[in-house]
Amino acid sequence: MKKHSDNNKKGKAKSPVKNAKSKPQRDKAIHNDAEEDHGDDDGHDHGIAGPEQAGWRAHLGLLVGLFILICVLVADYGFGIKLSKWVSLAVNGVAYLLAGWNVLVLAFRKAIRGDIFNEFVLMSVATLGAFYIGEYSEGVAVMVFYSIGEWFQDSAVDRATASIKALLDIRPDEVTVIRDGKTLVVPSAKVELEETIQVKAGEKVALDGELISDKGSFNTAALTGESRPDSKYKGEAVLAGMINLNTVSEIKVTALFKDSKLSKILEMVQDASSRKSQTQLFISKFAKVYTPIVFFLALALALVPYFFVADYVFNQWLYRALVFLVISCPCALVVSIPLGYFGGIGLASKNGILFKGGNFLDVMTKIDTIVMDKTGTLTKGVFKVQKVVPVGLTEKQLVKLAAILEKNSTHPVGQAIIEFAGKDADSGKATAVEEISGHGLIGKVNGKDVLAGNLKLLKKYKVDYPKEIEEIVDTMVVIAVDKKYAGYITIADEIKEDAAEAIKQMHELNIKTVMFSGDKQAVVDYVAKKLGIDNAFGDLLPEGKVEKVEALIKEGRHIAFVGDGVNDAPVIALADAGIAMGGLGSDAAIETADIVIQNDQILKIVSALRIGKLTRNIVWQNIILAMTVKVAVLSLGAFGVANLWEAVIADVGVAFLAILNAIRIQKKTI
Template sequence: MTNTNNIDNKACCSTDQHPDKPKKQEEKTSSSFLQTWGSGIVSLVILLAGIAADQWGQPAFFQGWIRIGWYVLAYLPVGWPVLVKGWKSILKGDVFTEFFLMGIATLGAFAIGEYPEAVAVMLFYAIGELFQDAAVNRAKRNIKALLDIRPDSASVYRSGQMVSVHPEEVQIGETIQVKPGEKVPLDGEMISEKSSFNTSALTGESKPATYNKGENVLAGMVNLDRLIELKVTRRFNESSLARILELVQNATARKAKTEQFIRKFARVYTPIVTFLAVGLTFLPYFFVENYVFEDWLYRALIFLVISCPCALVISIPLGYFGGIGAASRKGILFKGSNFLDLMTRVNTVVMDKTGTLTKGVFEVQKAVTMDGITTDWLSLAAAMESKSTHPIAKAITEYTKKQGKEISEPEQQEEIAGHGLKGKVNGKHVLIGNQKLMDKEGIVTCADAAGEVNTVIHIAVDQKYAGYLVIADELKEDAAQAINALHKSGVRELIMLSGDKNAVTQQVAKSLGIDKAFGDLLPEQKVEKVEELKKDTNRIIAFVGDGINDAPVLALADVGMAMGGLGSDAAIETADVVIQTDQPSKIATAIQIGKQTKRIVWQNIGLAFGVKVIVLALGAGGLATMWEAVFADVGVALLAILNAVRMQK
């Protein structure tokens, strides 16, 4: 089997941004596959012919050097590449590799006249290579699919006409055109009124999504409806698609503890078994009456073949990579296999409310004006919120537009974190925010507003309370399913933290069956809550948020999960796991994938060690032949690889 470093190279795709590069890599992989397969067929045919000649009583011509030469001819197609790799590793100072073990074992078998066994070991080794390549290629399929969605051209408006250029040449602010059926080449803002897009390549969701004028469309989506125009908002190498590709491609760089241990173990284990094999050859001379060098050398060679750690150093990284691939197919991006392991230990899930369990699409339910107020406070409030991208701000501006009111530009504006905004519009001082802001500014609010369950936004003009807006959010379709699934997956406690008013937070928590909920929290208070939870060293905490406002808590948690963070820089930079589909039910799915991956990895460890220990004992005692050794090495490796491939289903 290929050494551990090669597994990583095969498991990761090229980071080159040019679209023709993956094709070249695929052609190279295909060529290598055919070459190895051809060598295996030639070796197998010659080996079977030699075994047949041996079984039929060895004809006169098939003896002596002719017989040796025949089996050497069978050995070279599959054995020579391994010997070359072993020699190159030795020159680099890495002596005790699986190539070294296989080379010594098979050359030793030739030295004592066990020619068919020597060829068989290398032949099955080559077959194992083919299975490994197939398994790794299958594990890479999801990432290759992502690479395949990278568009190779963009139609950009220049000098009064549309010209086709490589996406890397397009600048921010330029206008691009996307025809129906084409992939969106770069992140951009919709200039056209609306269109539907297939987002499955990015999110795993088969249902088309509709984007309207002013909304952001991401590279890799497929335009379904009509000819559209986009204003480019990010360069090609900074697009969400490029970041996602980089994230998945580099995921195998962060190893799980199990994987790290196996690699360290293999480095120590291989030289130990080599010296044990040497001891098994020579030490019996001092203790055994009828010592026969060839017999004990044969046992030592069997010992070497059995002890090759292929099954471990291949199937375990492949198992973790398979888990990352399976998760990405479901729209869940893990930044490393270490987080797959951590997810299995999560016993406390802390969640944000808005954008995580609720849609984050707010609508103004009612606007209440105080008696004696003649100022158009709604237009002033909308002016203050017009530059904000917060969902509540959008709800206020949309509601104001529907009322037919004009929205001015604010002359001054200052954000007070966790409270709201204050500034100046048309010469008037405007305050807009929650109850905390009004209390801070010494403004008395309406008693009726305190009785509202949903979110209340207060507005004051020139230090006089003008009125309030009642704004409501809506639960996501799978929110209840997500909480139920998390309880079933063994999560001990579910906690919700929200900056929304406590009454709303408690109402949502009660309707969903969340264990604890805290509302009216500032961003720093969310951090304090999680720090308080972390004092219990038995807790493994996963925090799920929108990846922007919750970045400090995402970084603090054992596992930070960004919900709907596909287009968010903060999500990709801060979170350990990114849920592209914006579905809270995927939290439980991530835990399940982590558990399945860990189960398969430990099954492979148990299988490899169990079979090897048994056959090692039999080989040392002279009860196992080279054929059993081949099964204990290559056979177990193949079984472990096939088991790891189950993660892809």
């Protein structure tokens, strides 16, 4: 089934994080991804300074060039000291090479590869042209301010990746492991499965595992975006990235360093930087067309007036063409827009929401309908047995048969029955077990044919039952033994505390809310009424959910589907965006969904919608700002009103403003 909107959705690129790396390698990898995000497709690859050389020492030549320029200008305009032509050429030439050597080298490399329509060649031509007509100081000024702009852009990208680097840094490279009764400090990547690691108070957990100690308290902020203690008890899962808050804890390793939940999350976040939004792709294509046009317009501006202007002076029109070239540089667009999307991904990550690409930030701005699974999304998915009503058996016998059969299922309803049965669940073994999707389980227990599931299961196998039980509102498991109705067990789930507020805020954003469930319609209607959900559909099999989503698509709806990411793959594939709740607990959720919410808060869906809209607004502010300023100064330059000083200040200034606007996304509170 093909999606009804093309969002480059399902490409699952593999990330280098898959293989365990040392911290410096991981830092470098993420920086390279960030640069690649605004480099490969738009011709804007900042080769001037990497993250290891981001300090002023890497730009010492540029700073010296700026100092020389200031001295020349102060001598000229402050003290009236005019340098002779050749001295001025020598002094300004040194300043020019110090400030622009890297730009000139990049321009040359690209030119010999046949790539002459890029900003590095554009700036080199403009500045060398200024030297040709004797405007040495202006040529140096253009190169100095352009290089300062590049430095600022690189720094902005580094800051924008800070929250992603923070994720990469949360796992320690070394861990204390207990071997032969002794504690040893070894690299985290060298620890094997089933080994026991020791985590002291204040230390970060390096590997996924199972708590061996009786009790522990852990901060999960790095994983969920919430800084609050989470109490764990013996046998419960502890994940890499959590911080041990009090006593020394011992943990049995259940996943290798490279296979932890956090590794999968990091892989996803890194991939996100290379998945471009439709706006980014448009700007990249626009820049490839725009830059050659600008070159030829500048050439025409220098040469065409020869045929129409009586007192044509080549140097005068060449100067106007150079102004045209400088202001037309597309830098503000091709840097600030990817930076805006990267900022949006970073803001979401800090809030425990993982977008698999900038394209899904765009998708969330178009969503007008949110379809939610009931169990585990709107409700806690923590079921408790409320009532046992046996027919022809004792209560204990009914629960025992159901529990033995349900041991073959991972459904939370089945787990509630197993928990209620206690030791009786281990007193027998079911054979020939078959799970019928959307219905329940069938199998043999102690030589008896047992069915346990919903009423659809009994109807499928033509088992008669009292019609009055159809009126029961609670979630119910009905049991049949040897094709005879044997009673039912009612089980209650609890609605999440933030569900009603989340639905209210969705309605405030003019979002239509829909709930799907395999549970019976009476239960679904009760939950929908309590939460104020617009439409609710119960008794749905997986294929029924697909049909309902297809119907919404035919209405022209843009849909986000929210579920557990495990059994809803067909629906997620149809939806514009698939959102998985509680991603830390499910590998399948991380693999399947487009957006993963790392905890169980339904309000995070509203946050994801707002982050998408915030990112889009800032990106379009930058596009309008850059284009307005450039068109205005291009016009002034063509008519000889603007000079090179004004052109470079306008170009670098608009880039500064656009970048500052983009990086403020990271400072926002959602």
